[in-house]
Amino acid sequence: MPVARRLWALGEPFHALTYFADEARTAFTAAGLRTFWAGYFAGRAAPLGAVGPEVVAATFASFAPAFVARRVPEVWSTTSPAAALDARLAGVDAAVQRALPGWAGSTDAVEAATLARRAAEAVDVPGRPLAAANSALPLPPEPHLALWQSLTTLREHRGDGHLATLLQHGLLGLPALVLSAAAGTTSADWLQRARGWSADEWTDAGVVLAARGWLADGELTADGRELRAAVEADTDRLARGPWAALGEAGCERLAELLAPVRRAVLAAGDWPAHNPIGVPDPGV
Known part of the structure; x- marks a missing residue:
């Protein structure tokens, strides 16, 4: 597995505490964000400021615009971006205390935060709005929260590059989701509903992909599999810069430090099997 993908796979469950941990939902609710999607959209978009649905739909890319518009800008009528930022750190902090007792102030957490910060400081931000905003x-003074913020910056950096790759191939948005479901990473029915696309929109996208030779009878063709592999390879290439700046030894040490964190998050049940990301096993 390329180093950029391996470190993303190791760090993503820790980052995703902000979406899936009970403590995160409690913190967002206390900030006035009373549903899962209100917390998700406000928490993830908060670094951009009180942006409207067009900006959120463009930068997140996989959601149906109408699905976004039902939550944004309404979330900013109950919670400010600053309060959403505070809530996401409070939620992660509480989740870490439960899922990784005693780890937050450990030397391992300090070292991991230092390494992740070095990589995050090397992100190239032109053309990467979510990475730039994060x-x-x-950085919070607490090592575990500084680690979370740095991993979040690196995660959004990879995501911004992934969207650029999808755009180049004419797959941005719904087509990428249909291909992902056809590859078996996530249930098509669940993914369609979780991203707000109608059944007709999903079907129409499948017809277009089939006409381009990438789908047949709802499954990936050989060309479709080759396309997905090319997209993943380009995503890894565009995400390589910060990890190259950290260096091989730094990347390997960070992987060693993140592996038990990932295992603890999975063991605590804070990473649902039906998540739409489908992070692979990094082999650690």
Whole structure:
């Protein structure tokens, strides 16, 4: 597995505490964000400021615009971006105390935070709005929260590059989801509903992909599999810069430090099997 993908796979469950941990939902609710999607959209978009649905739909890319518009900008009528940022850190903090007792102040957490910060400081932000917005945030003084913020910046950096790759191949948005479901990473029915696309929209996208030779009878063709492999390879290539700056030894040490964190998050049940990301086993 390429180093950029391996470190993403190791860090993603820790980052995703902000979406899936009970403590995160409690923190968002206390901030006035009373549903899962209100917390998700406000928490993830908060580094950009009180942006409207067009900006959120464009930068997140996989959601149906109408699905976004039902939550944004309404979330900003109950919660400010600053309060959403505070809530996401409070939720992660509480989740870490439960899922990784005693780890937050450990030397391992300090070392991991230092390494992740070095990589995050090396992100190239032109053309990467979510990475740029997150990189501009101050790092919390607590090591486990500084680690979370740095991994979040790196995660959004990879995501921004992934969207650029999808755009180049004419797959941005719904087509990428249909291909992902056909590859078996996530249930098509669940993914369609979780991203707000109608059944007709999903079917129409499948027809277009079939006409381009990438789907047949709802399954990937050989060309479709080759396309997905090319997209993943390009995503890894575009995400390589910060990890190259950290260096081989730094990347290997960070992987060693993140592996038990990933295992603890999975063991605590904070990473649902039906998540739409489908992070692979990094082999650690």
